[in-house]
Amino acid sequence: MLSALIWIPLLGALLVGFGREPLIPARARLIALLTTGGTFVWTIVLCSQFDVGQAGMQFSEHLTWIEPLGLTYDLGMDGLSLPLVALNGLLTTIAIASGTPSVSRPRLYYILLLLLNASVTAAFLAQNLLLFFLFYEVELIPLYLLIGIWGGANRGYAATKFLIYTAISGILILAAFLGSTLLTGASSFGYEPLLTQALPLGQQFFLLGALLIGFGIKIPLVPFHTWLPDAHVEASTPISVLLAGVLLKLGTYGLLRFGLGLFPEAWAVLAPWLASWAALSVLYGAFMAIAQTDMKKMVAYSSIGHMGYVLLAAAAATPLSLLAAVCQMVSHGLIAAMLFLLVGVVYQKTGTRSLKVLQGLLNPERGLPLIGSLMILGVMASSGLPGMVGFVSEFLVFRGSFPIFPTQTLLSMVGTGLTAVYFLLLVNRVFFGRLSEPVQDLPPVYWSDRAPAMVLAALVVLLGLQPNWLIHYSETTTATLLPARLAIAQTAIGGQTNAQSRNNGIGTCLIIPSSDHRPSATV
């Protein structure tokens, strides 16, 4: 069942690739849309069959692939991966729908988009470390080409920078996976937390450090973030939507699944530092966004800040904060995608994204009133105003993290205030006031321009009013994620001959941080 989510887009790519010459762009687009739409519908079907009360992997698939390498085709879906797979399906469909129908080199463009969709879905579903790494790396190729071929004027620089950063990220992740397998003496790259948690804490720190930097580049966290604004600015709108909406989530997903999942003891010890890192990212991203005069760069830096909330919630590692991390991933995916779509429409119609040039676009007759209204809704959601999904996720993050890391959470709350500052600056400059001279005669905005952002706006409000539709899929998984791992770790430690000496050092850090037990007291 899960394989269909990977193979349907690949089949679509084959159909586009071997389509009759000359390929009409509209036909290629239709095939891509039907393929990703079909994948998304299939994800909804899986959602309907998903047992929300079960914590473990569901719809599991196993196939031995390259046995000597320890590579198996293991797929599984739980409350952590399901929302992200659904988000990937939805946003890829929206990205294809929002793209220009007369895109140049349509065959390659849609093949790459479908490959990207398949590889990201596969990475979210992979239950073998090497399989995850394989798809994590495969996803780089289409994205690199999508930025490098269909990007802006400085696309070569942006694409190369993206590739270098993400390749380094991949090397670190591979090193960590190889290290885990070699040090534990495992016969395969299967996802087995039992073995990694039996490793000495020093080795765990080393491996977790590699994962933190590797996934930290992908998220991205300060100071590994500089590839993101460049990539966003140079990428076309659909690629920006996918980059912010889905691809950054691979980093946070990896941190939760592999960082926290494989090394919970080391995670518990490093948690205060991770929370401080998260607060730094949130504030740095917010301050950087304030300083920007390019709308797209501002939204890109806001993404860096908002992804920091996920790390904060993950660092706290309480059932509530882990649920908040999943919510924040989905919420940021929807809101950032919506904002990038709207910035794309503004750029397409006015030819500029500069805050120094644009003004008065909310003008009801000669401006972009509906786009402006949607943008106001989007920035309100991003600032965490009640009634929208941004509020639910940020409130859950703060509620879940505050009892554990009060200072870092308060600093992150300042980041939310700063979000309102830079987005109000954006809205005030671009949409209010008298329509500026250079953007007087704008081309008409069609429903095809508005519809993708309207769908996302509806979801942002709907999930804000009814957050249960989002959280009930992940609640059981996040509630049992850490306790299950810690129980495994305790068993593993109990089996060691030098258990006593280990317990003196790290056994106490196995106490789950909760509202009553702060890490400072337990670690």
Place this chain on the structure above:
Amino acid sequence: MPVTTTAFVVASAGFDRHFTARRFLGTAAGYGRLLDDAPWLVGVVLVVNALSALNLTRVFRLVFLGAPQPKTRRAPEVGWAMAVPMVSLTIVTLLTPLMMQRLSLLPDWEYFNHTAAFLLVLSGVVGCWSGATVYLHKAWSRSVHLPWRVLQDLLSYDFYIERLYEISLVNGVVLLARFSNWCDRYIVDGMVNFLGIASNFQRREPEVQHHGAVSSLFAHDYGSGEPLGWGFDLVRMVILE
């Protein structure tokens, strides 16, 4: 503009009545005690009540009463999109006391403080009377005496809170944002770009010597300052070799 006029009158009366009613009813017991414990605070409440009545009555007198001015002679009533919420809120304002009574949200009459009620009604009446009759000469709006001007400015600019806010918080945020931007551009990103360029220069010579045609492409890239060249070179160096 009958709808706007009615809405303004009801809203002003409702605002003043709400203010008064809160003193009468909501905090009647506390108010009675306040009268004994801190009479100066009662004075503040009465002055505020009188001033709000004065201001609202004065605005109503100046805007809605008197002879029409050139700009108000042909003032049309507002459109339905604005009239509907105005009329709805007028009705809600008028019905609020009844709704509160129905929901038993009002305290019993035994808690009614007669002295407080009398003083508040009196302050409201004085305020309304002053607003309706007192003519404020234009010369008064800007005194020629420096101390009065300072006081006037202090009050009219809300104790300069906005200016203070601008100097302290807004400037602080702007400075921090500029500093972060500078650090990001020249230190964080600058270091990455420097590493890339440095690796290019380090590898340029051997590339030209050993790889012939391919290396000349990269050598051209370095010469023209294209980042693509050093990027590919770095990727190749890290991944392939």
